[in-house]
Amino acid sequence: MVEIASRLRAILTPKLLSTIYHLSVPAPGSSPETLFTRFYGDTDSILTQSLYDLTFHQVFVPLSQIPSDIWPEDFLSLLPDPATNDFLIQALALVLLLDQIPRLIFKRHDTRWAYGFFGPLACRLAQQLDGLPPLLRANNVDRWLGLGLGLSWEDHMLRCSLHLLPSVHAEDLAAQTRAQTLSETTRKAVEAHFHLHDPSRHDPRADISHPASLPRLVAGPIPPVYYTGKGYEVFFFFDCQANRAHVGVLEKFRRYPWRNAPLGRDSTGSEMEYLEEIGDFARMEERVAGEIREDVRRGIGRPLKGWKDIEAECQG
Template sequence: MGGGPDNIPADPLKSLLTPELFSLLVNARLPYQKQESINFSDFGRDIFLQDPFGPLVKGKVWPALIALSKIGLDRMPDLSACYLPAPTDPTFPEQCLGLQLLLDLCPRLLCRGVDQRWTFAYFDVLSQRVAEGWYFLPPSQRPDQWPQPDDAGQLDYWIGARFWFGVSFAHSEHLRHQEMALEFTEETRSIVERVSRQRDPYRKTRNEILQDLYGFPREYRRGPPLGDKVTRESWAFWAGMLMDIHKPIVDRFGRYPYLNAVFGRASTADEEKWIDETDHFGEAGKDVARKIKEDVRLGRWRPLGEGSLC
């Protein structure tokens, strides 16, 4: 790699992790004006049942993911500090959300086969680092903040943005992130309730939700609420429930058993029972699991992109 002045190596990410890329990701994932009403039935369908997003951004995203994959977790710079504006900058919320989408959502859409290991064991780590960074900012500087005073006209867009800000915590196997996810979704729930003057119906069964070991596979397979009766409030309350039911799995196992294969981990007897009872929900295929297990044993990573062909 070429050097700059005083032989300082050129930054391989500078031309890739750009404001233009981050804005592209946000505008592709949330193609709305902030005061615009959103059809949340379509919104959920595009997230869980279709993928209009991936094909729009793959050409710009893939080179950035490849470059990030070549650095290594131990040598990765602070992505927020290096490639985002200051939290006081008015563009910070959009730029920060774009970086989160790059690290959390894009690998889930684009990485297949053995490359799934990159999604969960590499890019998720980076996403969670970024999320912790903005989560602990002063409230007035957080990119997910609700406007003060209340601006009900922004509620639709804010619900959409908050969903994408929060997924990094729900995707984590760390219990502290799961606790943060609960706090995050409760804040979302409370604001939606206050602004809309509607009460979340899932509050009635909250204790059961937080103990339901099979809730996440069941609800994910059931899919998002669809149809003319879906409102911004009903979708937000459903999404909060979906976030919350991740935690019982981590509480019970300390990790997601369905990810054992993509981490190259052996499952315990209890985890194998859970995997069988959920009909192997979210589990990688046997051939992928075998190859990843061998890579982990040998201490190697297949270059990102090669594993998608496996």
């Protein structure tokens, strides 16, 4: 286990994590429009290419060769002492590296690596970060304020809220419950800071109780018309609403049916009806889905593929 931890530290260096942080986290003072584009709009091709160049061959390929069940139980051992300032930036960078970046840069067969390998690792990290004493947590706004980086309150809150991503994305009701509790804390803090009420809690058009709420929400105008403001509060309120929209589908199916194809899972009858209902949301090409199902049936796993490999495969 010591050898595995050493291998991981050789890959997950402080320099790498610092670079990930500065690339992945929107710059201080970014406009609300920039945040919507980054997290809910069209993919930023320049950012995606930069993250791919930085991480695919040098980070994700070697990490994928270390089975998840032999990673150290204590993920925090890969980070600086939680009491140090470096811990805040590196912890957030590792969260984004394991959760958000694979979802951004992996394509086709590699999507299963995002959902089935790196995502669960990110969730384990998030659980351990949440288990720290409150004053040491990396999502503590007061700790970020104490760094003296000249960030606005909104910048600090954004950095804290990004820690929710692994738990929101997890196919685990306990993790989802934890995420919703923290998201609600964020929402109330935003209401108090801006002296406003979240309109999504009172407008019937903002109902997120249906299992198809998330696909419907992200397919519509972003932000929806019932958000009348134009400030940062609109992004935070919408982000909390999107987090809540994950709950209905997870409660009904105990998993996200749109991940069945990337993970080679068979859909139940009710899941097939649901997938038809949500249309093209996260839909995978049937040829690729069939190949993944065959891999699962044969008990094999394909290695990570780079963009050039996938382009050549498609052309072939």
